[in-house]
Amino acid sequence: MGGPRTLSQVLLLSAFGIAFVSSTVSVTGNTTQENSTSSTPSTVSKESCRGVNLQDPSRSIFAAVDSLVGELSCKRKENASLSEDSFVEVEQNIRRIVESSIKVFLDLGTNESGSDVLEQIGILDNLDVENYKDPSFIRLWFSLKMTFLLPFVNERFLIQLGNKNFSCGSFQELVKSLSEGIEPSQTTRKQQIYRNFILGYLTRKNLEEPGCIENVNGSEDWVEKNLKSFLVFATLQELKTINSNFSTRDVLEKLSPRQKAELILDPESDESGDVDIVREIITSVTKSGNEELLTQFFQDFTQLRKQVLNS
Template identity: 30%
Template sequence: MISFSLPACSSFKAVTLSSNELAALLACKLSGSVIYSKDIWKLFFQTFAVSLDGALDIFSGMKVTLTRPDPDVLDALGEVKVNNFSATQLTDAAFITTSFQIRLRPFLSLVSTDFLFSLSSKNFSCQTYEIVVDALSRQTSLMEEVQKEAIVNNFIYPFLSRNDLSDPKCATNMTSISNWLEKNFGNFSAYATLTELQNLNGNFSSFGSLDLLSPTQVAELTLSFGALNSTSQMIRVFNRLETGDAFTNVDVFLTALTSQGTVNITPSVRDFMMNQTFKIISVQFPEFETSTWSSWFTGNLIPLLPSITSEMLTITISNISCTNYEVM
């Protein structure tokens, strides 16, 4: 018998537990306020290994409120379960689906760097790798931004970059670049850099991929492709930015663009960019707070301000208070 203090679950202290009992004990522990180390969790899962798969199946269908999310739970399951998957199991689509989309699903929003690094070294087939990516994608609404970035940096990119895969970069049988991106990155493509995408798929080196890129990636493509000197290319850039939330897209795009330091823009291109940007942001002027005025007119718009017109200034001033005028 192990020492695993669960006062509210004292009726389940027997060494041998059924899957139902183990699922109930797990639910009780995870809804409590006590945090246990990864080593304690490993000992717990190893002690009840016979009932563990069944318990995880049952637990995945339970409604449990995690009062204090504990990443050590998933790390322990990774060491006890995932690290012991056989070579055959790692390429078995049905097995990986059950493991990641059912048994581990309740814990995937807690992914840690260690868990992801471990996954990247597993000999998944491209099919089973895509199943894991899909399982993680289904939990994005519960993840922190730093976790989403870590999934790309510590799992997706390292795995796809491996030279020992039977299908390098998992590119075979993909019908299009968008199909490849969806299957291999899931909901995490926006967290990759353009350079990473280009390293994995050369099709991202052209403007043909523009519609698939995040605003930050569009800024990277703009800088690397010379679009700041081409009005025709900049028209395509803004067509992409105006798809969806244009205000946020342009904000993110210009933030990424100006973060690179001084940018040289051909005057005709700058005129176009200022005109399009002003159309997008001016409708939001009545909602601007002091910090918003400052971030735009002392930050994002700096490279474009030489192209501001008297008409734009008139519209701007008519929407601004004296206090906000002073911060511009």
């Protein structure tokens, strides 16, 4: 009973202790209000159950989590005395805090929209300039915090995320985590992430490294680092606008049927007149054995051809 506390107990007490203090302050305020309006206790009771009082405790919990993530990231970089197993245990314990806190917040709160959930929790509040340039912190932040909130991500949040001054390394860590965290079948969600976050960030001119085109070994490496599975949602024109050295030849196998059709029909593309590339594209879609892929290619080709002829 009186023995030393485990690491898990310390983490839970630190996070929920902060939330308890905030909750106590909130309750004290409500009690004062109730005493001053004792003639209408039913009204006060209704006011206190609308979920608005959950915001401060929830933000406190997630602020504590950010502090724990920052400390964990720091100790990892400094090769602290903690063993790898201890690091893994800490990550698992923080993950439990976040998962259970979100569940409690959603169970007790009102049916807010995704935007309100993210704002009330204050998901971006504790990211600062140092974090923006620290890929290891961003990896932990996403793994331990954002993973459980992906269902609530929407256009407004993604635009906000794309406007943060992440270093290319941190941005690439986010793209990797999002690519792994979103199911391939969630095409609408993935397209939303590409349009509002990835494209928004890569087309910004006020970054230290616009387009993240430095420290890459060719177009395939650039795509792998900055687009991952979101490549198929880009147009070839967007890719060339972001990266003037972009080569479709280097990533031909990764292109979607629509992108391949776009390549053949693009009058400004050097590759469109390249017989070898055209032959390679046709061969790749006809010999794939995937009838759905073949149908999609010719549908896209027909649609894009009409657009070219009418332009």
